Amino acid sequence: MISALTTITDIVDRIRTGQITRIVALTGAGISTAAGIPDFRTPTSGLYDQLAPLKLPYPEAIFHINYFSHTPEPFYAIARARHPRNLLPTISHAFLALLARKNLLSFLFTQNIDGLELDAGVPAEKVLQTHGSWKTQRCHKCKVPYPDDLMQRAIRVGDVPYCLEAGCGGAVKPDVVFFGEALPERFEVEEKRLTGKGVDLMLVMGTSLKVAPCSRLPQSIGEGIPRILINREKVGDLGTREADVCLLGTCDEGVRQLADALGWRDELEGMWADAVERKEETNRRESWDEEGPTLEESIQKLTEKMKEAGRISQGHRRMLEQHLGAKFAHVLPRKSVE
Incomplete structure (x- = not known):
């Protein structure tokens, strides 16, 4: 001793x-x-600080299974920049x-x-x-393995790969352990x-x-x-x-x-x-x-896409509200004044 x-x-x-x-x-x-x-928590240079433009509900959400299950785009936006094969x-x-x-x-x-x-x-x-590790991957919903070549292609272009099984449609996740x-x-x-x-x-x-x-x-x-x-x-x-x-x-x-x-x-x-x-x-x-986008470039690209998606969804919501408002104005009873 x-x-x-x-x-x-x-x-x-x-x-x-x-x-x-x-x-x-x-x-x-x-x-x-x-x-x-980059590590995760170092101020300004850590990954979590670099993700700030994405306005995630909290920094770790990008690696949480609950968030990934409905919003996998942020994870795949940074996948090429952080993929270990690079x-x-x-x-x-x-x-x-x-x-x-x-x-x-x-x-x-x-x-x-x-x-x-x-x-x-x-x-x-x-x-x-x-x-876990990046070496294999599968659908996060039905757990069916996903082909390596299709996964590599998705990572290169920053797209989300989806399950090939009929009727599933779940996002594919590398076999890494997410929060949760x-x-x-x-x-x-x-x-x-x-x-x-x-x-x-x-x-x-x-x-x-x-x-x-x-x-x-x-x-x-x-x-x-x-x-x-x-x-x-x-x-x-x-x-x-x-x-x-x-x-x-x-x-x-x-x-x-x-x-x-x-x-x-x-x-x-x-x-x-x-x-x-x-x-x-x-x-x-x-x-x-082959040289891919930097982490900063990947985050900026997704930020712009999310802003655009937000404008579209807000526009659709206003259109629907106006349409439904006009429609139901004819069928809903007026308030009684008595």
Whole structure:
């Protein structure tokens, strides 16, 4: 057990001497910001602030199943700009893959749906995508799977794909977990591992710890087990225990600092370069390397469409009110004056 006021040097020494061999990681949106995906809550630059022109009932509505079920347009307006097939893994993703290569990564909980840790080389059996992924899709109503080629076409042009089953008409949704939907059953199974004796270190990267149930995972770690936070700011209760170490800054800066301390920097940079090259080749093969609209452009385009739709619906409503008013003026009895 590490003593009071643990430092990064203490943890590095324990990794080098084989005292730390089972690392569990939890990652959030901050690990992918360098890939071009804005995080959710950073003021002005976060996704939720950028969605302000759409005048959603609340920012998270774009990812809530109830809102999506009747208004899927905002989600698909930003789908091309945020689709992971456009993106390349960061050096932070490569660091997780390096831990796996060295048999140090016991398990990874990721709140991200981009799959970039898999692109970087983390074995799929060591990853739980707690919020699902973009790799498959189905109708949100009847749950019938939807063809990949039609989904790709819809994302490229920003259209909403609808179910092909006769009489359904439900909007197709990628197999990501929206607000209001249950997490994979596997989550509870893997969470129980944290409360046992199978963890030597927990690594928390790029998350606000504001979304349950992943937010409770760091607290599940035993009191004397070290926890490393790599994040722009302290979150949750990280930094309150004697065995906590906080590396504040971007995730990429933090993993480079850790890799330097471990003497892994060259190996890490090499793994990252290889991962990027593989993903670029995949993108070329699947035609995902074509430049699409930016997130800002996508939001502006939908804002204009929604304004136009609003003018049309208001005009129709006035026309109907006038028509019905004139019609019923002839049939409704006049008020009695008695």
